[in-house]
Amino acid sequence: MMDESEERYLPIEEDKKTGKPIWVDVRELRVRYRIPVSGVKRFFEALGEGKLLATKCKSCGERYFPPQAYCPNCRSSEMEWIELNSYGRLLTYTVVKVKPESYQKYPDYILGVARLDDGFNVLAWVLCDDFKRxxxxxxxxxxxxxxxxxxxxxxxIVPVED
Ligand SMILES: [Zn+2]
Structure with a gap:
C-alpha cells in the first residue's frame, strides 16, 4: 500500500479493472514512423500521380495490396506494378469514436474496406458527411x-452514385 506522499510523485496508478499498479509515462510521446520503403517507393510516387498501385508476382501471379517488394507466396523478388481499378463496393465499415492516441486530434472517423472490381480489398478511411448514408x-x-x-x-473510400 502506498502512502499519500508516495502517490504524489510516483508515476504509478492503480489499474481500474485489476487493482494492480500500472506505471504511467507522464511525458507526451510524439511518434514518427520511419519505415524503409525502397522496394515499394513507386507506390508513393504513383499516389502523387493520382494512381493506386499494387504488385503482381511475375513468378506465381499472386497480387498484393498493399504492394509487396517480395512475394510472400513464392519468395520471388520479380514483381511488377499494376494499377488498381478505382471502383468497387463497400464491403464493411465502422465508425471510430474511441481513437488511438495519434488520431486524437481528428473528429470521429469512418474506417472501411472496399472490394474493388478487380478483386483487391482496400482498407481506408471512408469520406462521408453522414455515416448513416x-x-x-x-x-x-x-x-x-x-x-x-x-x-x-x-x-x-468515397461513396458514388450506383
Ligand atoms: Zn510469387
Missing part, C-alpha cells in the same frame, strides 16, 4: 488526396 455493398471509389490537416497524400 453508408450501406454495405454500395458503390464506392478510391479517391487520392491529402487528409485534412496533413500534408501527406493518402487514399480514401
Amino acid at each position: 453508408l450501406r454495405r455493398g454500395m458503390r464506392v471509389k478510391i479517391d487520392i488526396r491529402k487528409r485534412d490537416g496533413e500534408d501527406y497524400i493518402s487514399y480514401f
Whole structure:
C-alpha cells in the first residue's frame, strides 16, 4: 500500500479493472514512423500521380495490396506494378469514436474496406458527411488526396452514385 506522499510523485496508478499498479509515462510521446520503403517507393510516387498501385508476382501471379517488394507466396523478388481499378463496393465499415492516441486530434472517423472490381480489398478511411448514408455493398471509389490537416497524400473510400 502506498502512502499519500508516495502517490504524489510516483508515476504509478492503480489499474481500474485489476487493482494492480500500472506505471504511467507522464511525458507526451510524439511518434514518427520511419519505415524503409525502397522496394515499394513507386507506390508513393504513383499516389502523387493520382494512381493506386499494387504488385503482381511475375513468378506465381499472386497480387498484393498493399504492394509487396517480395512475394510472400513464392519468395520471388520479380514483381511488377499494376494499377488498381478505382471502383468497387463497400464491403464493411465502422465508425471510430474511441481513437488511438495519434488520431486524437481528428473528429470521429469512418474506417472501411472496399472490394474493388478487380478483386483487391482496400482498407481506408471512408469520406462521408453522414455515416448513416453508408450501406454495405454500395458503390464506392478510391479517391487520392491529402487528409485534412496533413500534408501527406493518402487514399480514401468515397461513396458514388450506383
Ligand atoms: Zn510469387
